[in-house]
Amino acid sequence: ILAGVSSGLASATLVALINRELAGTGPATTASIVTFFAVTALVLVLNYSSRVLLLNLSTQAILEMRLYLCRQILSTSFQRLESLGSNRLLAALTEDVLTITTTLADFPLFCVNLAIFTCCLGYLLWLSPLLALALIAFVVLGTLTHEAIERRARTYLVSTRETWDVLIGGYQTLIHGSKELRLHRQRREFFFSGVLQPTALTMRKLAFTCQSIFALANSYGQALYFVLIGLILFAAPGFGRFDPQVLTGFTLIVIYMNAPLSYLVGTFPSFRRATIALEKLESLGLSLTPTICEEKATPATANGRTLELKKLRYTYRSEQEDHDFTLGPIDLQCKAGEITFVIGGNGSGKSSLVKLITGLYAPDAGEVRLDGRRIDNENRDDYRQHFSVVFSDFYLFESLVGLYNPDLDAQALHYLQKLQLASKVQIKDGVFSTTNLSQGQRKRLALLTAYLEDRPIYVFDEWAADQDPYFKEIFYLQLLPELKARGKMVLVISHDDLYYDVADKIIKLDSGKIIEQKYPAACKRT
Ligand SMILES: Nc1ncnc2c1ncn2[C@@H]1O[C@H](COP(=O)(O)OP(=O)(O)OP(=O)(O)O)[C@@H](O)[C@H]1O
Numbered sequence: 093i094l095a096g097v098s099s100g101l102a103s104a105t106l107v108a109l110i111n112r113e114l115a116g117t118g119p120a121t122t123a124s125i126v127t128f129f130a131v132t133a134l135v136l137v138l139n140y141s142s143r144v145l146l147l148n149l150s151t152q153a154i155l156e157m158r159l160y161l162c163r164q165i166l167s168t169s170f171q172r173l174e175s176l177g178s179n180r181l182l183a184a185l186t187e188d189v190l191t192i193t194t195t196l197a198d199f200p201l202f203c204v205n206l207a208i209f210t211c212c213l214g215y216l217l218w219l220s221p222l223l224a225l226a227l228i229a230f231v232v233l234g235t236l237t238h239e240a241i242e243r244r245a246r247t248y249l250v251s252t253r254e255t256w257d258v259l260i261g262g263y264q265t266l267i268h269g270s271k272e273l274r275l276h277r278q279r280r281e282f283f284f285s286g287v288l289q290p291t292a293l294t295m296r297k298l299a300f301t302c303q304s305i306f307a308l309a310n311s312y313g314q315a316l317y318f319v320l321i322g323l324i325l326f327a328a329p330g331f332g333r334f335d336p337q338v339l340t341g342f343t344l345i346v347i348y349m350n351a352p353l354s355y356l357v358g359t360f361p362s363f364r365r366a367t368i369a370l371e372k373l374e375s376l377g378l379s380l381t382p383t384i385c386e387e388k389a390t391p392a393t394a395n396g397r398t399l400e401l402k403k404l405r406y407t408y409r410s411e412q413e414d415h416d417f418t419l420g421p422i423d424l425q426c427k428a429g430e431i432t433f434v435i436g437g438n439g440s441g442k443s444s445l446v447k448l449i450t451g452l453y454a455p456d457a458g459e460v461r462l463d464g465r466r467i468d469n470e471n472r473d474d475y476r477q478h479f480s481v482v483f484s485d486f487y488l489f490e491s492l493v494g495l496y497n498p499d500l501d502a503q504a505l506h507y508l509q510k511l512q513l514a515s516k517v518q519i520k521d522g523v524f525s526t527t528n529l530s531q532g533q534r535k536r537l538a539l540l541t542a543y544l545e546d547r548p549i550y551v552f553d554e555w556a557a558d559q560d561p562y563f564k565e566i567f568y569l570q571l572l573p574e575l576k577a578r579g580k581m582v583l584v585i586s587h588d589d590l591y592y593d594v595a596d597k598i599i600k601l602d603s604g605k606i607i608e609q610k611y612p613a614a615c616k617r618t
Contacts, residue, residue: 093203095138095141095142095145095146096142096146096203096204096206096207097207097210097211098138098142098207099135099138099139099141099142099204099207099208100204100206100207100208100209100210100211100212101207101211102131102134102135102138102139103135103139103208103211103212104208104211104212104214104215105131106128106131106132106135107212107215107344107345107348108215108341109124109127109128109131110344111340111341111344111345112124113128114340114344115337115340115341139204142200142203142204142207143200143201143204145200146199146200146203146204147200149199149200150196150197150199150200151197153196154193154196154197157189157192157193157196158189158193161184161185161189161373161378162185164378165181165185165378168377168378169454170447170452170453171452171453171454172377172378176376177261178264179257179258179260179261179264180257180260180376181376182260182264183256183257183260184372184373184376186260187253187256187260187369188253188369188370188372188373189369191362191365191366191368191369192366192369192370192373194362194366195359195362195363195365195366196366198359198362201355202355202356202359205351205352205353205355205356206352206356208349208352209349209352209353209356212345212348212349212352213227213228213349215345216342216345216346219338219341219342219345220334220338220342223324223328223334223338223342226328227320227324227342227346230320230323231320231353234313234316234320235357237312238309238312238313238316238357238360239360241305241308241309241312242305242306242309242360242361242364244305245301245302245305245306245361245364246364246368248298248301248302248305249302249364249365249368250368251298252295252298252299252302253368253369253372255291255294255295255298256295258291259288259291259292259295262283262287262288262291265283265287266283266288269283302361306361309357310357310358313354313357314354317346317350317353320346321343321346321347324339324342324343324346325339325343328342395428395463395548396428396462396463396478396547396548396549396581397427397428397463397548397581398425398426398427398428398461398462398463398464399424399425399426399427399449399460399461399462399549399581400424400425400460400461401422401423401424401425401448401449401458401459401460402423402458402459402460402461403420403421403422403423403457403458403459404419404420404421404422404423404424404448404455404457404458404459404460405418405419405420405421405422405455405456405457405458406418406419406420406444406448406453406455406456407419407456408444417441417444417604418604419441419444419445419448419604420455420457420458420604420605421457421458421605422445422448422458422605422606423606424599424606426581426583426597427581428548428579428580428581429576429577429579429580429581430576430581430582430596430597431572431573431575431576431582431584431594431595431596431597432581432582432583432584432595432596432597432598432599433584433585433586433592433594433595433597433598433599434446434583434584434585434586434598434599434601435585435586435587435589435592435598435599435600435601436600436601436602437602440601440602440603440604441601441603441604441605442553442585442601443483443484443553443585444604445601446481446483446551446553446583446585448460449551449583450476450479450481450551451467451472451473451475451476451479452476454469454472460475462475462478477547478547478548478549479547479549479550479551480542480543480545480546480547480549480550480551481542481550481551481552481553482535482538482539482542482551482552482553482555483553484553484554484555484557484585486535486538488527488534488537488538488541489541490523490524490527491522491523491524492504492519492522492523492541492544493522495522495541495544495545497544500522500544501519501520501521501522503544504519504522504540504544505519507540507543507544508540511536511537511539511540512536512563513529513533513536513537513540516529516533517529517537524537531558532558532559532560532563535555535558535559536559536563539552539555539571548579548580548581549580549581549582549583550575550580550581550582550583551582551583551584552582552583552584552585553585554585554586554587555567555584556568556586556588557587564588564591568588568591568594569591569594572584572594573594576596592612593612594612595612596611596612597609597610597611598610598611598612
């Protein structure tokens, strides 16, 4: 602020010096020439340093905002993120962050121009308090009416932002549905002319309306400026006896102030957009609690020997109540060194149960206990650290991120050989040479990551579904029994009834409820 004010003060001094020279009669003195160029040098230094200082502030603010938002997303519950949908999150991370950061980046110049404007006003007050007060009243009135015009753009700006969410959804379909769109001409045509085109058209209309309003406000502002100069030149002499030098000075300063004032008024639309972007970010309801990134990794307090679910219940709420899906009440006990299969038809609730068990969802009712310890919001993140999971819609990282182990590459190589991937993928410093593999091979890499995590509880959601018969057999008859022998608690969602006898316990789900429990291993023993 100090740098900006000094810079503004120096600029106003320069204009005052110009005014003095213009009003003077004789040739300029050496002193005034030296003063003029000295102040010019000062303006250069102060202007540059104030901008750099403010740039430092604004870029730091941008950095903090970006990281803060990413951390918020990391600490927001999975339930909330799932219900928001990826298009809204992507739109927030791109559009909203961009809007806010652009405005923040404009902030240094805004401050410098505000300082110049204020200092010029100060000089005008010194020249003639009466004229200056009349000018301030005129500027305030002008700004208010200008603002009244611009305010009309707000609803259009909000609609533009809403439409942007829809457009991002369309872009996602464009990318993720590229195979299906290429294979079906009518679908492609409908998607383009029935979905993308209308949305893009709406964006265009809204943008045109907003920009027209801003253009109107801008032209009005410019016209108002000339009215102001006209008033100084023609009307002011009628209200009192003003020195012609004062009037010339006023006109000169007011013309000089045009640039900073235009800049200040010109930033109003970006502040308006930034406010809407901030409101949009707030409406996402992201977590404001301390982020999980900042939390110190607490050592796991439980070993993962027993897991108990008691009357666990979770409901997916939908717009129409009769479409709600309720999982539970579920009562289940699993132990270390035990393989539990979860079976059931499509939509019976198997994957939802896995999300509840792994702590991605917080139950609506009932409780989860690990080694007797009740899991609640306070310890749920610690609890999640006991699981190694390969989801049916798993995400494969390009490297073994977050795994710190001096023998990591050697261990990974061992598992690459075990999973018959060594000829396809190499690993160096924890980074896979490639992840461009078949779906079944990618799942094996995901399994390798789970192996290296070496956690007490393993969960596989239809892992074997993409494997060939040979590798299916290896998975059920070698890999699962090995994990069991290592004392791991293993939960497997499976439709492979050929291998059900590998399980110690099978639970069958239907419409979100356990309808059957079997113990094949016990039967085999008897
Ligand atoms: N994200 C979600 N939002 C709302 N409802 C959901 C969501 N995910 C699942 N559901 C509801 O939960 C039901 C069970 O889904 P879930 O994915 O758990 O079934 P599943 O047994 O794993 O099925 P599949 O064998 O096809 O993978 C679905 O029929 C659906 O009604």
